[in-house]
Amino acid sequence: MQATKHLPREGALSRGAKPPGAPQPRRFDPRAMLSNTEMQAALGSGLIMLLAWAVGGWSQILSIVLYVISYTIGGWIKAKEGVETLIKERDLDVNLLMIAAALGAATIGYWNEGAMLIFIFALSGALESYTMERSKKDISSLMALKPATAVRIEQGAMNEVDIEQLSIGDLLLVRPGELIPADGLVCRGESAVDQSSITGESLPVEKSSGHEVFAGTVNGEGPLYIEVTKAAGNTLFARIIKMVEEAETEVPDSQRFIKRLEAVYARVVVGTTLVLMLAPPFLLDWSWSDTFYKAMVFLVVASPCALVSSIMPAMLSAISKSARKGILFKGGLHLENMARTAVVAFDKTGTLTEGVPQVTDFIAGEGYDERELLMVSASIENMSRHPLAEAIVRKAEEEGLELRGVQDSKSLTGWGIEGTVDGKSWRIGKSNLMDELSSSPVSVDLEQWMSTRRRLEGEGKTVSLIMDGEQIAGMIALQDSLRPQAEAAVRKLQQLGIKVAMLTGDRSATAEAIGAKTGVDLIFADLLPEDKVAHVQALREQYGHVVMVGDGVNDAPALATATVGLGMGMKGSGAALEIADVVLMNDNIEEIASTIALARRSQRIVKQNMIFAVTVIATLVISNLIQGIALPLGVVGHEGSTILVILNGLRLLR
Template sequence: MQATSKQLPKSTARQGTGQQPRAPKPRRFDPLAMLSNPEMQAALGSGLLMLIAWAASGWSEVLSVILYVISYTVGGWIKAKEGVETLVKERDLDVNLLMIAAALGAAAIGYWNEGAMLIFIFAMSGALESYTMERSKKDISALMALKPATAIRIEQGAMSEVPIDQLAVGDLLLIRPGELIPADGKVCRGESSVNQASITGESLPVEKAEGSEVFAGTVNGEGPLYIEVTTSAENTLFAKIIRMVEEAETEVPDSQRFIKRLESVYARVVVIATAALIVLPPFVLDWSWSNTFYKAMVFLVVASPCALVSSIMPAMLSAISKSARKGILFKGGVHLENMAKVKVVAFDKTGTLTEGVPQVTDLIAGEGYSREELLAVSASIEKLSSHPLAEAVVRLAEEEQVELYSTEENKSVTGWGIEGRIDGRLWRIGRSDMLDEQTPAEAAGHAQWTAVREQLESEGKTVSLILEEERIAGMIALQDTVRPQAAAAVQKLQRLGVKVAMLTGDRKAAAGVMAGKTGVDLVFADLLPEDKVTRIKELRGQYGQVVMVGDGVNDAPALATATVGIGMGMKGSGAALEIADVVLMNDNIEEIASTIELARRTQRIVKQNMIFAVTVIATLMLSNFLQGIALPFGVVGHEGSTILVILNGLRLLR
């Protein structure tokens, strides 16, 4: 049922039974917010108890030890629990158990304060990492809170409030000013501005009027809107984004998997080495048992890979979070990692480098016909067709307010075009291939039209003939328009040293014209969907990492074949969005270059973190054996480096 056929109430007065949820206020960063993190509360509590225990040591040793035990428990309980779970469930050692063992070892030889300091700083670094990841995930999935529970549905002129899961395609809804839009749909009455930042990342509201598309999870502005639901609740763009967020939270990049495997092996090596350091030196080097145990505990502290383990995920999640705020959704850190290595970005042409909406560029009338007459005839016959070229002709007639004719016997001609009768005369509109199938005599008579067609096609335009009976009455040329930002997007990628390819099913002439307008490096034309897959494989073989950008169902196989597939979120097909690894929610292809820059910057920060972490660990280990370092210095040096690598990763949130 068409939206315009529904009965619309004349009043927007509230008739529902409940209050429609309002848009939440923008979430601002609050430094005090981290205090609500349970791990941070435990870490601070542990530190406070450590200070009280240290102060009490001067007048009551027993009370001091009791307070230290409580400090150990408060600060180390969460990490000890994680370590035990890893040991029991996975039969593996991790850095949590190493730190707890080192703290207990320090306490065993009387260094209660040093052990408490280790627990406190270790708990603090863990809380900071936990808070970083939690905040990054909130930045990605904050829009999940923009899910209204109910909607105001209009049936037979009456309003009722219903749960959104009861909405069906075709339902008519009222969206009051300031309310969240509960479903994807089209405006059938009203005008307003809509804040789409939660979906597209656009900072400014977008004006909506009759016929405009709106999305679930966006916020209506000052005017009431009546919308017709066009998509079921589980298939809305909003629902797809939520699924992407859930995937992004569970997928782990290859570098993090490597560090996780390394941590397991490394932890075993550290435990074995610590045991050897406790047992061997008294016999081999004639050290005292207390001195040997002390150095072993220092080694256990400084050799643990805390900083190395924290080098990757905080930085990755910060980058993914920053991208999400700009309307670029990654389905996991592995795709961000791969983006940093990209050598070629391949664009589908239609709907990606171009708007995907053809426009009439030329309407050439033959002798005895006027341009207005041919436009009226063409639009009258094409108005019943849903073909994009037909829609372009009808759209032009509407723009020029041309009065249409009444037609009879309209029908499509398979493989050629469409035909219909106007005042008893047969008119046909279709492909210009018939000019290639003429007899020599006919070709001579139509030489002028053939020359015009060749000129138009050399400009990358699609040409259709207009025939009255068997006579050529005119020609229509149509062309897809280049996205305004396409050339700039290509140039930005080229400045990064990335080659840009264009894949299209269009003919070489049309592809060449489009390549000239956008400045791409490589052009592949006359491609079927399977041909695009072949080209992507060839590009990967020749250059390495390849990104594919597309929006249609026919792009889905190529998106899956590329190292990273990028789908267009606004106009992209469901198949393209499901298969894509990254989604441009605002369809702004200029952001691809900045995303590659962000990915490369993330990799640089990860490398900085890893080099710094390994250097600190190696320096502290050598110092412990060659010169000897105090346990407090080892604690501060090791755990301080962990906090520094986490803060370094947080820089990406700026």
């Protein structure tokens, strides 16, 4: 916390409007379904159809009037969509086929059958529309959590401002129950923050001074003073909204194929219907009424409604379920690709590990005081922002050491850093310098130092040297701790028959040690960003579809090269999140296996739906041509199959 910040006393807090509270889990709500406009139109059409049937016995004219109203209410939306497709794209779609079939049934006196067709077709369309709305709400419900204003503290005074006016370094007050308006660090206060809207975590996370908080999350029971660290347009929340917008425009390959098939298939159905209406009276000596009736039945049962509805409800349900667990897909295409995963490749640092190295061993050479040497090392490393340097500084602070001033500090590219402390020059950097020193005499037992290095690297640690001139003064071993769920995440992937690879820029010994602890199948070490790309390409050629998991800028090229790039949302870099196809908002890599399993399940449901739809269409068409079936049976069989495939896709929402 900066010294210039002026914090009001606790008693000065004033309560605002009723807090919005945390977003609640979304469950099936019949009222939400009934509020859907298409559902209201479908149900209205059905009720008027029943009324028309009931009055048909005593007033034929009134019955027909009611049927016309039923047709209009139930078919208006679909007829409009069909006409727009015909005018804009100059193509036929399933909507026009159904309207034509209903009108055809009416022209030969089958008003009730036509109305039933309209009703069930409208009902299935409303169900699909509801599915899509429900899924989009599950993905983007956090958009409603976008805070509009923030309470900014300036010279001890509190002012309410638009979040667009916030700048990095501003001090904000967030009262209990309010939305946190910006990404930042807690300066003062303690509270449990509900992050479920972003990470999917079911329990609030305790926050206190120094902890990071995110825009769009809900403060708990205590006031928090937060220093803004990111502008409004660059927050984690803003990036998520951008991902959601991308997800709504992405269409899976299978759906594109069905849309192309629908256009061709619709023309074939119309052409065949015209042939069935004109040819049989001349070739088979059928009556014109029987011919027209069978043609109308064919038009109904041959339409691809169920086939068209086989994919998107299942896809959207799976994406929706993933979003509730904190996994955001940028479109159905990536869900489809993830189902085909053969290899999951992990970057090591920040993915399989926490990404925060810690000093595990500090060894002072003969004649050097350990605390004095640590103080000197931390003073010099304090000039650097490298993660290893920050770990050494943290170690000195934990030991209660006071850092000293450094003169002539200079970065040694590709090796380390040097500086002068109390008139004495020191260098700290990679231990590979020992390989060069072995060719010249030194004043310490070099073999002993090299033996120590081999032991430490064998334990998976990164080793740095402290050089006093040309003499080795000490050695520092650092290690990045494994994520608690890393081993379980790898094991679950392997249980799905997926190979697990680890790609890292670390030395082979460190990589082998981490690989042994996690149980990965393939280890690739000493890699530059372009090397990671080459290995991802090789894995794709050898095994097939590859999911790459990473969090840093150096992972971005590999994420783009993989079949599916999966970015870490909480600590991932902006570049990694931009390029990733899927974002793991809670950084829980254990969820990757369950996400792949869900993707595979969605693909199984899509296949079930498509096989079922084709089977029903073929059965009804053949039955109509060979023996003839009643129009009501054709309506129920065809539209019933459409409703069933939609409901089958909705199972994934459970």
